[in-house]
Amino acid sequence: MRGGEVVPARWRGPVVVVLGFLMLLISAGPVFYAYGVFAPDLVATFGASRAAVNLALTAVLVVSGLASAPVGWLAARIPLHWLAMGGVLGTAAGLALVAGATAMWQVVALYATLISAADVLLGMLVINLLIAHWFERRRGLVMGIVALGGSAAAIFFPPWAAYLQGWLGWRGGFLVFAGITLLLAPAVWWLARRPAGGIPAWERRAAVAGQVSAPAGPPPSWGMFLRSADFWVITLGVGTLMALNGAIMASLVSYGRALGLDALTAASLxxxxxxTAMAGKLVFGVLADRVDLRWALRLGLLAGAVAMVLFALARDGRPLYVAALVYGLSLGALLPVWGALTAQCFGLGHYGRALGATRAAMTPINFAYPLLVGALFDWTGSYRPAWAALSALALLALGLSFLRGRQPSR
Structure with missing residues (x-):
């Protein structure tokens, strides 16, 4: 049965949007947003350093980043629902095995292997591919709506994890989240499919001057990407937004508790x-269809830099909430701007390859930022130097977003 035939034609687009929302909710919630809540327990249980605990999330970002290029290549050759199903099963198995870990290195190893499938197979890469093949006229807006799944994960999973932590312990919490992940399997198998015949007629828009269309000819090489200013703007700008999120999700709850907040209140940060990111994703999704996408990216980076300064200046709970609100606006730029800017620069015909290449090139940034935060805390006993460093790095990416260059030939 072809994708979409399981639902009436008029509902296929909305169903794909809901599916993308749920995929991002499940890939982000248990893996990223719940982990920061469990991090203090992992320190206590295994006697691990903060840097060692942060290494698990770093491993996900690094391994999934390195795997993105081959997954982008595979996505042009095999059905998307095969890839997404691998993400569901790998994530569920990994979370269940983490519950039985007896040493911190086992947690890191599982995050670097099975759980990494969430980010590359169930997360933004495959979701972007799915949405881009179903939507054109409203692609930016739809990507913003789907990105709300990540915001919903940030809202619901931390307090849920804190509740499970108190009721079942962190091991029980991981088992519950493994079971929830499996519930997504039937929907992914039947619905995560490209439309037959290309973008549906109701989503196509007439070609206009300057519009990027699906390019003809052979796919771009790595050399072409590396010589492209657009490639580096996306890699450095979006990579910084992604790495900031990894660092914040690994450390924000611990920072709140260090400033005297209880576990549930810290999780509410x-x-x-x-x-805030829910509003930000809708705003950036609309902007993605209407303005120069580089300026949308720059606005997200500026908000991230300001938020890091506010985190560094915070001395108690109220300023932390202000910083969290500002940071949410920055996070809102990540998914809609990445997807729409990549399509604009490289076209839909080579979209999967371009997404995979940019995601793979972000790997060093995603590797460094969470480890930097943990290492600076272990060295200084405070998170404030880490927030200051992240602010400087966001401003550096903002400056580099003004790179311009001739699009190289293939």
Whole structure:
């Protein structure tokens, strides 16, 4: 049965939007947003350093980043629902095995292998591919709506994880989240499919001057990407937004508790980020269809830099919530701007390859930022130097977004 035939034609687009929302909710919630809540327990259980605990999330970002290029290549050759199903099963198995870990290195190893499938197979790469093949006229807006799944994960999973932590312990929490992940399997198998015949007629828009269309000819090479200013703007700008999120999700709850907040209140900081990011994703989704996408990216980076300064200046709970609100706006730029800017620069015909290449090139940034935060905390005993460093790095990416160059030939 072809994708979409399981639902009436008029509902196929909305169903794909709901599916993308749920895929991002499940890939982000248990893996990223719940982990920061469990991090203090992992330190206590295994006697691990903050840097070692942060290494698990770093491993996900690094491994999934390195795997993105081959997955982008595979996505042009095999059905998307095969890839997404691998993400569901790998994530569920990994979370269940983490519940039985007896040493911190086992947690890191599982995050670097099975759980990494969430980010590359169930997360933004495959979701972007799915949405881009179903929507054109409203692609930016739809990507913003789907990105709300990540914000919903930030709102609901931290307090849920804190509740499970108190009721079942962190091991029980991981088992519950493994079971929830499996519930997504039937929907992914039947609905995560490209439309037959290309973008549906109701989503196509007439060609206009300057519009990027699906390019003809052979796919772009790595050399072409590396010589492209657009490639580096996307890699450095979106990579910084993604790495900031990894660093914040690994450390924000611990930072709140270090400033005297209880576990549930500290977890609510992540929920605050998620609530603001919901508005930010809709705003950036609309902007993606209407303005120069580089300026949307720059606005997200500027908000991220300001938020890091506010985190560094915070001395108690109220300023932390202000910083979390500002950071949520920055996070809102990540998914809609990445997807729409990549399509604009490289076209839909080579979209999967371009997404995979940019995601793979972001790997060093995603590797460095969470480890930097953990290492600076272990060295200084405070998170404030880490927030200051992240602010400087966001401003550097903002400056580099003004790179311009001739699009190289293939």
């Amino acid at each position: 992540v929920s605050t980020v998620g609530m």
